[in-house]
Amino acid sequence: MDLKELYQEIILDHGKNPRNKGKCDGYTNDAKAHNPLCGDKVHIYLKLNKDKEIEDLSFEGEGCAISLASASILTETVKGKDLSFLKKINEDFLNMIKNKAKITINSLSEDQITTISSLSGVQEFPMRVKCATMAWHTCLSAVEKK
Protein backbone atom coordinates (compact mmCIF):
# COMPACT_ATOMS: atom_id res chain seq x y z
CA MET A 1 0.00 0.00 0.00
CA ASP A 2 1.42 3.29 -1.10
CA LEU A 3 1.16 6.16 1.32
CA LYS A 4 0.17 8.36 -1.62
CA GLU A 5 -3.12 6.45 -1.82
CA LEU A 6 -3.93 7.56 1.70
CA TYR A 7 -2.76 11.14 1.34
CA GLN A 8 -4.23 11.90 -2.06
CA GLU A 9 -4.44 15.47 -3.30
CA ILE A 10 -8.20 15.54 -2.72
CA ILE A 11 -7.75 14.58 0.93
CA LEU A 12 -4.91 17.03 1.52
CA ASP A 13 -6.98 19.78 -0.08
CA HIS A 14 -10.07 19.05 2.05
CA GLY A 15 -7.85 18.64 5.13
CA LYS A 16 -6.19 22.03 4.65
CA ASN A 17 -9.31 23.86 3.47
CA PRO A 18 -12.29 22.06 4.98
CA ARG A 19 -15.65 23.00 3.43
CA ASN A 20 -18.65 23.95 5.58
CA LYS A 21 -16.59 24.45 8.71
CA GLY A 22 -18.29 26.27 11.59
CA LYS A 23 -21.78 26.36 13.04
CA CYS A 24 -24.49 26.81 10.41
CA ASP A 25 -27.29 29.30 11.08
CA GLY A 26 -30.59 27.96 12.39
CA TYR A 27 -29.52 24.35 12.76
CA THR A 28 -32.22 21.94 13.94
CA ASN A 29 -30.09 18.91 14.78
CA ASP A 30 -26.58 18.36 15.99
CA ALA A 31 -24.38 15.66 17.47
CA LYS A 32 -20.89 15.47 18.87
CA ALA A 33 -18.35 12.69 18.90
CA HIS A 34 -14.97 12.30 20.47
CA ASN A 35 -12.36 9.62 20.09
CA PRO A 36 -10.70 9.48 23.51
CA LEU A 37 -7.85 7.34 22.20
CA CYS A 38 -6.54 9.93 19.81
CA GLY A 39 -8.32 13.13 20.86
CA ASP A 40 -10.15 13.72 17.58
CA LYS A 41 -13.36 15.70 17.98
CA VAL A 42 -16.23 16.41 15.63
CA HIS A 43 -19.52 18.28 16.03
CA ILE A 44 -22.04 18.11 13.19
CA TYR A 45 -24.83 20.68 12.70
CA LEU A 46 -27.77 20.12 10.35
CA LYS A 47 -30.65 22.32 9.32
CA LEU A 48 -33.53 20.10 8.26
CA ASN A 49 -36.66 21.49 6.60
CA LYS A 50 -40.23 20.19 6.69
CA ASP A 51 -39.61 17.82 3.80
CA LYS A 52 -36.74 16.19 5.67
CA GLU A 53 -34.18 17.72 3.39
CA ILE A 54 -30.78 18.86 4.56
CA GLU A 55 -31.04 22.54 3.81
CA ASP A 56 -27.69 23.29 5.37
CA LEU A 57 -25.05 21.51 7.39
CA SER A 58 -21.63 22.17 8.80
CA PHE A 59 -19.09 20.81 11.22
CA GLU A 60 -16.67 21.92 13.88
CA GLY A 61 -13.80 19.76 14.94
CA GLU A 62 -10.15 19.14 15.32
CA GLY A 63 -8.13 16.22 14.20
CA CYS A 64 -5.85 14.81 11.56
CA ALA A 65 -6.03 15.46 7.84
CA ILE A 66 -8.07 12.29 7.29
CA SER A 67 -10.75 13.17 9.83
CA LEU A 68 -11.07 16.80 8.70
CA ALA A 69 -11.18 15.77 5.04
CA SER A 70 -13.76 13.10 5.77
CA ALA A 71 -16.06 15.55 7.59
CA SER A 72 -15.58 18.12 4.84
CA ILE A 73 -16.38 15.62 2.06
CA LEU A 74 -19.42 14.39 3.99
CA THR A 75 -20.91 17.87 4.28
CA GLU A 76 -20.24 18.61 0.62
CA THR A 77 -21.88 15.34 -0.46
CA VAL A 78 -25.11 15.49 1.52
CA LYS A 79 -25.90 19.21 1.47
CA GLY A 80 -29.29 19.75 -0.20
CA LYS A 81 -30.13 16.04 -0.17
CA ASP A 82 -32.85 14.27 1.81
CA LEU A 83 -32.51 11.93 4.75
CA SER A 84 -32.99 8.74 2.76
CA PHE A 85 -30.02 9.79 0.63
CA LEU A 86 -27.99 10.46 3.76
CA LYS A 87 -28.73 6.99 5.10
CA LYS A 88 -27.92 5.30 1.81
CA ILE A 89 -24.66 7.17 1.23
CA ASN A 90 -23.65 6.50 4.83
CA GLU A 91 -24.17 2.77 4.31
CA ASP A 92 -22.27 2.88 1.04
CA PHE A 93 -19.45 4.84 2.62
CA LEU A 94 -19.01 2.49 5.58
CA ASN A 95 -19.25 -0.49 3.25
CA MET A 96 -16.50 1.02 1.13
CA ILE A 97 -14.23 1.54 4.14
CA LYS A 98 -14.91 -1.84 5.72
CA ASN A 99 -15.46 -4.15 2.74
CA LYS A 100 -13.75 -2.32 -0.12
CA ALA A 101 -17.16 -2.02 -1.81
CA LYS A 102 -17.78 0.58 -4.48
CA ILE A 103 -20.09 3.56 -4.07
CA THR A 104 -23.26 2.52 -5.89
CA ILE A 105 -25.60 5.48 -5.46
CA ASN A 106 -26.47 6.67 -8.94
CA SER A 107 -27.58 10.17 -8.10
CA LEU A 108 -23.96 11.20 -7.57
CA SER A 109 -21.75 12.66 -10.26
CA GLU A 110 -18.55 10.91 -11.23
CA ASP A 111 -16.59 13.73 -9.60
CA GLN A 112 -18.44 13.25 -6.33
CA ILE A 113 -17.81 9.50 -6.41
CA THR A 114 -14.11 10.11 -7.04
CA THR A 115 -14.00 12.51 -4.10
CA ILE A 116 -15.69 10.10 -1.70
CA SER A 117 -13.62 7.17 -2.98
CA SER A 118 -10.42 9.07 -2.20
CA LEU A 119 -11.01 8.04 1.42
CA SER A 120 -11.04 4.32 0.61
CA GLY A 121 -7.25 4.17 1.13
CA VAL A 122 -7.74 4.07 4.92
CA GLN A 123 -8.85 0.44 4.80
CA GLU A 124 -5.15 -0.47 4.54
CA PHE A 125 -4.46 1.55 7.71
CA PRO A 126 -6.64 0.01 10.45
CA MET A 127 -5.53 2.64 12.97
CA ARG A 128 -6.95 5.36 10.76
CA VAL A 129 -10.35 3.85 9.92
CA LYS A 130 -12.01 5.62 12.82
CA CYS A 131 -10.62 8.97 11.65
CA ALA A 132 -12.49 8.52 8.39
CA THR A 133 -15.77 7.17 9.74
CA MET A 134 -16.39 9.31 12.83
CA ALA A 135 -18.06 12.26 11.06
CA TRP A 136 -20.35 9.93 9.09
CA HIS A 137 -21.52 8.06 12.20
CA THR A 138 -22.01 11.38 13.97
CA CYS A 139 -24.09 12.84 11.14
CA LEU A 140 -26.46 9.88 11.36
CA SER A 141 -26.84 10.20 15.11
CA ALA A 142 -27.60 13.90 14.67
CA VAL A 143 -30.62 13.12 12.48
CA GLU A 144 -31.75 10.24 14.64
CA LYS A 145 -31.70 12.46 17.72
CA LYS A 146 -34.97 14.23 18.40
Added chain:
Amino acid sequence: MIYLHIKGGGGMINEVKKDNITFADANTKFEAGTMQTAEVVAFAEALNFIEDIGIKKIASHENEILQYGLEKLRKNNSINIIGDPKERGSVLCFTLKGIHPHDIATILDDDGVAIRAGHHCCQILHDKLGIPATARASIGVYNDKEDIDKLSDAIKNCQKVFQN
Protein backbone atom coordinates in the same frame (compact mmCIF):
# COMPACT_ATOMS: atom_id res chain seq x y z
CA MET B 1 -11.04 -11.20 57.54
CA ILE B 2 -11.54 -13.67 54.75
CA TYR B 3 -10.50 -12.43 51.34
CA LEU B 4 -12.39 -13.99 48.47
CA HIS B 5 -10.86 -14.81 45.14
CA ILE B 6 -12.14 -12.90 42.10
CA LYS B 7 -11.17 -15.44 39.49
CA GLY B 8 -11.68 -19.17 39.33
CA GLY B 9 -9.31 -21.55 37.61
CA GLY B 10 -6.91 -24.42 37.96
CA GLY B 11 -5.02 -24.84 41.21
CA MET B 12 -7.09 -22.61 43.48
CA ILE B 13 -9.49 -25.12 45.03
CA ASN B 14 -9.08 -27.42 48.00
CA GLU B 15 -12.15 -29.62 47.91
CA VAL B 16 -15.37 -29.43 45.88
CA LYS B 17 -18.54 -31.09 47.18
CA LYS B 18 -22.13 -30.79 45.97
CA ASP B 19 -23.05 -28.22 48.59
CA ASN B 20 -19.72 -26.85 49.70
CA ILE B 21 -16.42 -25.70 48.25
CA THR B 22 -13.28 -25.00 50.15
CA PHE B 23 -10.56 -23.01 48.46
CA ALA B 24 -6.83 -23.30 48.70
CA ASP B 25 -4.99 -21.08 51.16
CA ALA B 26 -3.68 -17.71 50.13
CA ASN B 27 -1.70 -17.01 47.96
CA THR B 28 -2.63 -20.04 45.90
CA LYS B 29 -6.32 -19.21 45.82
CA PHE B 30 -5.56 -15.86 44.21
CA GLU B 31 -3.44 -17.42 41.51
CA ALA B 32 -5.92 -19.41 39.46
CA GLY B 33 -4.82 -20.96 36.23
CA THR B 34 -1.42 -21.18 34.63
CA MET B 35 1.24 -18.91 36.09
CA GLN B 36 2.66 -16.28 33.79
CA THR B 37 5.83 -18.32 33.49
CA ALA B 38 7.02 -16.80 30.23
CA GLU B 39 6.59 -13.30 31.63
CA VAL B 40 8.42 -14.13 34.85
CA VAL B 41 11.36 -15.60 32.93
CA ALA B 42 11.38 -12.68 30.51
CA PHE B 43 11.31 -10.18 33.37
CA ALA B 44 14.39 -11.79 34.90
CA GLU B 45 16.12 -11.64 31.52
CA ALA B 46 15.18 -7.97 31.17
CA LEU B 47 16.72 -7.24 34.58
CA ASN B 48 19.88 -9.14 33.59
CA PHE B 49 20.07 -7.11 30.39
CA ILE B 50 19.89 -3.83 32.30
CA GLU B 51 22.39 -4.97 34.97
CA ASP B 52 24.88 -6.24 32.39
CA ILE B 53 25.08 -2.85 30.73
CA GLY B 54 24.51 -0.78 33.85
CA ILE B 55 21.66 1.64 34.36
CA LYS B 56 23.95 4.70 34.48
CA LYS B 57 25.53 3.75 31.19
CA ILE B 58 22.09 3.28 29.65
CA ALA B 59 20.93 6.68 30.90
CA SER B 60 24.03 8.44 29.61
CA HIS B 61 23.74 6.75 26.20
CA GLU B 62 20.07 7.72 25.93
CA ASN B 63 20.92 11.27 26.95
CA GLU B 64 23.64 11.56 24.34
CA ILE B 65 21.25 10.44 21.59
CA LEU B 66 18.57 12.73 22.99
CA GLN B 67 20.86 15.79 22.90
CA TYR B 68 21.86 14.92 19.34
CA GLY B 69 18.16 14.61 18.46
CA LEU B 70 17.22 17.94 20.06
CA GLU B 71 20.03 19.67 18.19
CA LYS B 72 19.10 18.04 14.90
CA LEU B 73 15.36 18.65 15.08
CA ARG B 74 15.84 22.26 16.21
CA LYS B 75 17.48 22.94 12.84
CA ASN B 76 14.13 22.29 11.15
CA ASN B 77 12.16 25.53 11.49
CA SER B 78 8.81 23.79 11.10
CA ILE B 79 9.40 21.62 14.16
CA ASN B 80 8.33 22.88 17.56
CA ILE B 81 9.89 20.89 20.38
CA ILE B 82 7.56 20.72 23.37
CA GLY B 83 8.99 21.44 26.80
CA ASP B 84 12.50 22.45 27.78
CA PRO B 85 13.18 20.95 31.21
CA LYS B 86 16.69 20.96 32.68
CA GLU B 87 16.52 17.27 33.31
CA ARG B 88 14.75 15.50 30.53
CA GLY B 89 13.95 11.82 30.18
CA SER B 90 14.80 10.31 26.84
CA VAL B 91 11.63 11.38 25.09
CA LEU B 92 11.27 13.97 22.41
CA CYS B 93 7.84 15.55 22.02
CA PHE B 94 7.19 17.77 19.05
CA THR B 95 4.65 19.27 16.72
CA LEU B 96 5.06 20.00 13.04
CA LYS B 97 3.62 23.09 11.44
CA GLY B 98 0.34 22.37 9.65
CA ILE B 99 0.46 18.60 10.10
CA HIS B 100 -1.51 16.74 12.76
CA PRO B 101 0.55 14.30 14.87
CA HIS B 102 -1.54 11.33 13.70
CA ASP B 103 -0.68 12.08 10.13
CA ILE B 104 2.98 12.44 11.13
CA ALA B 105 2.91 9.02 12.84
CA THR B 106 1.37 7.27 9.83
CA ILE B 107 3.84 8.80 7.39
CA LEU B 108 6.86 8.17 9.64
CA ASP B 109 5.72 4.57 10.10
CA ASP B 110 5.87 4.12 6.34
CA ASP B 111 9.56 5.11 6.55
CA GLY B 112 10.18 2.58 9.31
CA VAL B 113 10.21 5.14 12.13
CA ALA B 114 7.83 4.25 14.97
CA ILE B 115 6.64 7.14 17.13
CA ARG B 116 3.57 7.74 19.23
CA ALA B 117 0.97 10.41 18.51
CA GLY B 118 -1.91 11.77 20.53
CA HIS B 119 -2.35 13.24 23.99
CA HIS B 120 -0.33 10.44 25.65
CA CYS B 121 -2.91 10.06 28.45
CA CYS B 122 -2.17 13.67 29.37
CA GLN B 123 -5.14 15.69 28.17
CA ILE B 124 -4.86 18.38 30.85
CA LEU B 125 -1.32 19.32 29.85
CA HIS B 126 -2.29 19.42 26.18
CA ASP B 127 -5.22 21.73 27.05
CA LYS B 128 -2.81 23.97 28.94
CA LEU B 129 -0.40 24.02 26.00
CA GLY B 130 -3.32 24.73 23.66
CA ILE B 131 -2.53 21.91 21.27
CA PRO B 132 -4.74 18.90 20.50
CA ALA B 133 -1.92 16.39 20.28
CA THR B 134 1.83 15.93 20.01
CA ALA B 135 4.16 13.51 18.28
CA ARG B 136 6.59 11.70 20.56
CA ALA B 137 9.79 9.85 19.77
CA SER B 138 11.20 7.73 22.59
CA ILE B 139 14.88 6.89 22.70
CA GLY B 140 16.01 3.55 24.07
CA VAL B 141 19.35 1.93 24.71
CA TYR B 142 19.12 0.26 21.29
CA ASN B 143 18.89 3.57 19.38
CA ASP B 144 21.83 5.42 17.88
CA LYS B 145 22.51 8.69 16.07
CA GLU B 146 21.67 7.06 12.76
CA ASP B 147 18.12 6.50 14.03
CA ILE B 148 17.84 10.21 14.77
CA ASP B 149 19.01 10.97 11.22
CA LYS B 150 16.29 8.63 9.96
CA LEU B 151 13.71 10.38 12.14
CA SER B 152 14.81 13.76 10.84
CA ASP B 153 14.67 12.58 7.20
CA ALA B 154 11.27 10.98 7.73
CA ILE B 155 9.93 14.26 9.13
CA LYS B 156 11.20 16.06 6.03
CA ASN B 157 9.49 13.44 3.88
CA CYS B 158 6.30 14.03 5.85
CA GLN B 159 6.51 17.73 5.03
CA LYS B 160 6.95 16.81 1.36
CA VAL B 161 3.82 14.62 1.36
CA PHE B 162 1.81 17.54 2.73
CA GLN B 163 3.26 20.05 0.31
CA ASN B 164 1.62 18.35 -2.70
